[in-house]
Amino acid sequence: MSRKKNMKVVILAGGLGTRISEYTKNIPKPMIEINKKPIIRHIMDHYIKYGFKEFYIAAGYKGNIIKTYFRKNKNYNVKIIDTGKNTMTGGRLKRLKKYLKNETFLMTYGDGVSNININKLIRYHRKKNKLVTLTAVRPPARFGALKIKNGRVLYFKEKSKLDESWINGGFFVMEPEFLKFITSDKTYLEREPLENICKKNQLSAFMHPGFWQCMDTKRDKDFLEKVLRRKIKFE
Numbered sequence: 033m034s035r036k037k038n039m040k041v042v043i044l045a046g047g048l049g050t051r052i053s054e055y056t057k058n059i060p061k062p063m064i065e066i067n068k069k070p071i072i073r074h075i076m077d078h079y080i081k082y083g084f085k086e087f088y089i090a091a092g093y094k095g096n097i098i099k100t101y102f103r104k105n106k107n108y109n110v111k112i113i114d115t116g117k118n119t120m121t122g123g124r125l126k127r128l129k130k131y132l133k134n135e136t137f138l139m140t141y142g143d144g145v146s147n148i149n150i151n152k153l154i155r156y157h158r159k160k161n162k163l164v165t166l167t168a169v170r171p172p173a174r175f176g177a178l179k180i181k182n183g184r185v186l187y188f189k190e191k192s193k194l195d196e197s198w199i200n201g202g203f204f205v206m207e208p209e210f211l212k213f214i215t216s217d218k219t220y221l222e223r224e225p226l227e228n229i230c231k232k233n234q235l236s237a238f239m240h241p242g243f244w245q246c247m248d249t250k251r252d253k254d255f256l257e258k259v260l261r262r263k264i265k266f267e
Contacts, residue, residue, distance in 0.1 A: 038086075038135075039084055039086075039135070039136060039137055039138050039154075040086050040087075040088055040131070040132060040135065040137045040138070041076075041079050041084050041086065041087050041088070041137070041138045041139070041140075042087075042088050042089075042090060042125065042128060042132070042137060042138065042139040042140075043062070043072060043075060043076070043087060043088070043089050043090065043139075043140060043141070043142045044090050044121055044124050044125065044139070044140070044141050044142055044221075045060060045061075045062040045072060045089050045090060045091050045092075045095075045098060045142035046060070046090055046091050046092020046093055046095065046115050046116070046117070046119065046124055047060075047061060047092065047093060047121075048061075048093050049061030049064075049093070049143075051248050051249055052064070052247070052248060052249055052250060052252075052253070054250060055250075055253075056093075056094075059094060059097050060091070060092075060093050060094040060095065060097055060098060061142065061143050061247070062089075062098065062142030062143060063094075063097055063098060063101065064247065064253060066145075066247075066253065066256045066257055066260055067257050067260050067261060070101070071142070071143060071145065071247055071256070072089070072098070072142050073108075074145050074260070075140065075142065075144070075145060076108060076110075078145070078146070078147075078148075078150075079138070079150060082149075082150040082151055084138060084150065085108075085109050086109050087108060087109065087110040087111070088110075088111050088113060088128055088131050088132070089102075089110060089111070089112045089113065089142070090113055090115045090124040090125065090127065090128055091112050091113065091114055091115060092114070092115050092116055092117050092118075092119060092124065093117050095112065095114050098112055099112045111131065113127065113128060113131070115127040115128070116217060118217075119217040119218075120217065120218055120219055120220045120221070121220055121221040121222065122214040122219035122220055122221035122222075122223075122224075122225050123214065123216060123217035123218060123219050125139065125211070125214060125221060126211055126214040126216075126217075126219070127217075129208075129211050132208060132211075133208070134208050135208060136157075136205065136206065136207055136208070137205075137206055137208070138150070138154075138203075138204065138205055138206075139202075139204040139205075139206055140202040140203045140204065141202040141246070143246055143247045143248070144201060144202050144203075144244065144245070144246040144247070145243075145244070145245055145246075145247075145256060145260075146167070146169070146201060146202075146203060146240065146242070146243060146244040146245075147242050147243040147244075148167055148201075148203050148238075148240050148242065148244070150203075152238075153165065153167060153203060153205060153238050154205055156236070156238045157205035157236070157238070160236040162207075162229075162233075162234045162235060162236040163206070163207045163209055163210045163229050163234040163235070164204060164205070164206050164207070164210050164226065164229060164234065164235050164236070165204065165205045165206075165235075165236045165237070165238055166200050166201075166202070166203070166204050166226075166235065166236075166237055166238070167200075167201045167202060167203035167204070167237070167238050167240050167244075168198040168199065168200065168201065168237040168238065168239045168240065169198065169199060169200075169201030169240050169241075169244040170198060170199075170241060170244070171197075171199050172244075172245060172255075198237070198239065200222065200226075201240065201244045201246075203238075203240075210225070210229065210234075213225040213228050213229060243259075245259070
């Protein structure tokens with residue numbers, strides 16, 4: 033396993049972002065600004081805070097915009113790789129194999145912000161000794177829960193995070209052997225590869241009950257701007 037501070041950080045940043053198309057018509061989703069700074073930089077700055085400074089961005093849709101941005105911004109040690117416009121999440125990761133070599137690496141999505149402690153995540157991964165550790169988070173509660181039978185409400189509960197299941201929040205630690213489970217550009221990371229290693233008891237979950245928010249819609253973007261404007265400590 034790689035020495036901790038030398039780990040490379042992979043960010044998947046090539047999707048179409050169709051659910052927030054009012055912005056992604058012109059720019060890729062990771063370049064949408066949260067308080068005048070692209071969300072991908074918020075993510076990168078969190079890793080940098082923990083000492084991880086070498087980034088590999090798997091670009092696709094409008095990837096030239098990401099390249100232009102970081103060409104002008106010399107404060108980041110970043111390599112942007114074109115992984116294809118129509119490549120799926122697993123395929124994008126597999127295309128970075130030659131850059132990752134035979135080393136443990138970190139990986140996340142280019143649209144999710146969290147206050148996860150990266151050092152604790154890595155220690156947990158080492159302790160569990162699995163191929164992959166994902167970060168399990170509680171999705172932000174959006175709606176009240178109803179149970180209905182024959183038109184009658186049997187159960188009503190107002191919004192509560194406690195009613196929600198744990199979900200995959202990204203912020204992975206991965207061993208290079210995991211890449212063997214990705215077969216092609218059309219492979220979704222979240223389907224066969226992770227499902228298969230789960231069956232082999234090679235997938236662990238680091239449970240993070242703290243702050244986590246993805247940016248799928250304009251509502252999410254507006255919420256993130258409010259949160260970050262308050263300068264809430266992500267620790």
